[in-house]
Amino acid sequence: MYAMRRWSVRHARGLEWLYDTFAAFMLMLDPLWRRIGYERLEGPAATVEKAVKGFLFDCRMCGHCVLSHTGMSCPMNCPKALRNGPCGGVRPDGMCEIEPEMRCVWIEAYEGSLRMRNPGNIETINGHIDETFKNRSSWLRVTHEAAEARRGLREASAADLVRGRN
């Protein structure tokens, strides 16, 4: 919903905090997720994610969530699906070239980013979309990747200890 999407951008700071807290919570529960199996969780997680993010951001479930880089304005709502800034066609009143009744999602993104803790995140270059990620949970993937990285670090340090003893 357009009004809700704009509310989310106006409350980008609060949502950023909520997101960070939620991400830490998800990561904390990694042992549980592993026990159930990440692949098994995919279906239910994607359903919940779609409902929540659909309501807050008009999320399109691209599977590559970059809301923390885009001021909580989902770039997939751009009719050109631009992930790195506005096109050159933005109208003087800030409305979209293609959908004149919608504010440019990148104008929203820029305003939202200024409210966030690190406004410079908007300068990050976001990569191209991998269509095979579509309709998959981005929360679960990020948690899984973060947990693996953390485990990787732990395993490396354990290996270092072993080497040290030898």
Place this chain on the structure above:
Amino acid sequence: MYAGTPPAMLSANGGASGPFDHDTPPEKPAGHYSRSRFERVLRAGHFAVTAELAPPDSVDPDEVYRRAAVFDGWVDAINATDGSGANVHMSAVSICALLTRAGYSPVMQMSCRDRNRIAMQGDVLGAAAMGVGCILCLTGDGVQVGDQPGAKPVFDLGSVSLLRMIRYMRDEKRFLSGRPLTKGPEVFLGAAENPFSPPYEFRPLRLKKKVEAGAQFIQTQYCFDIPLFRRFMDRVCDMGLHEKVFILVGVGALPSARTARWVRSHVPGVHIPEECVRRLEQAQNPAAEGRKLCVELMQQIKETRGVSGIHVMSPRQEQYLGEIVKESGVLGGRRPFCRGDPQLPMAQPAHHGV
């Protein structure tokens, strides 16, 4: 000879030297990314002029050559547009194939609207094989503004990811999938920017992103508002971007106040201040006044810090390009490529830190 006869192949080269003219070196100069004349002119520190060729709605190659001929001796590169304004015309890749045969240095525009990454990577290889040395990466206008609003918009990539993809093909000699190429495309990469469209404060940051993604030259949207443009350039220079990328600024001659108003309301992203429109309205000969305005803008743009050239886009007014460029004096007496010239002094390469 099939598919038209590039005049240069009949004259100086006697048709024997293949698609490349005498002015194109067989190897790219050291520190260059392409063999393109346009890159050499910019790296030699010259103020460059490029022009947009109106693509024909025809299969006649001579229409392309006729349209290119009016630029002879005035421009360093010719942009071949890719369905600009979402209207169908002869494709950019084929216009470039014709232009390189005649010895021109084309800038091939690639828009993300009509092709996915598979088609685009194939076209990059084909274009480079035909001698295209410069590619301008664009997002593209929405299909709604063109003559086929029912078409499916693709936008598999955006301009930034397109830049990154072609740079990866060139530098890593691989497709986006990682599959290796036996020879990578030697191309000088460009992107567009529109300093005249909101959010104004974000535009320099967007330029920075494009430079980081691989843009080596920039061609901007039409500039009719010098104060707004200078504010943008001040920020760009503060960020040091003008030392990393060659910036060419878009200009065009408006034939009448009515056209100016139409362009302002129908062409996405074109900002024409009211005083420009009024000036045309009050002129006895609006078309001549439009050209005079264009000349004045070019001179003011050249004086702006960080600018490397001018990009002229004047649909249906191409015949005046020579007159406008000459009047403005931006070339400073330098004579760019002309098909008839037997020998051109080759620009000496100088490194520009790109």
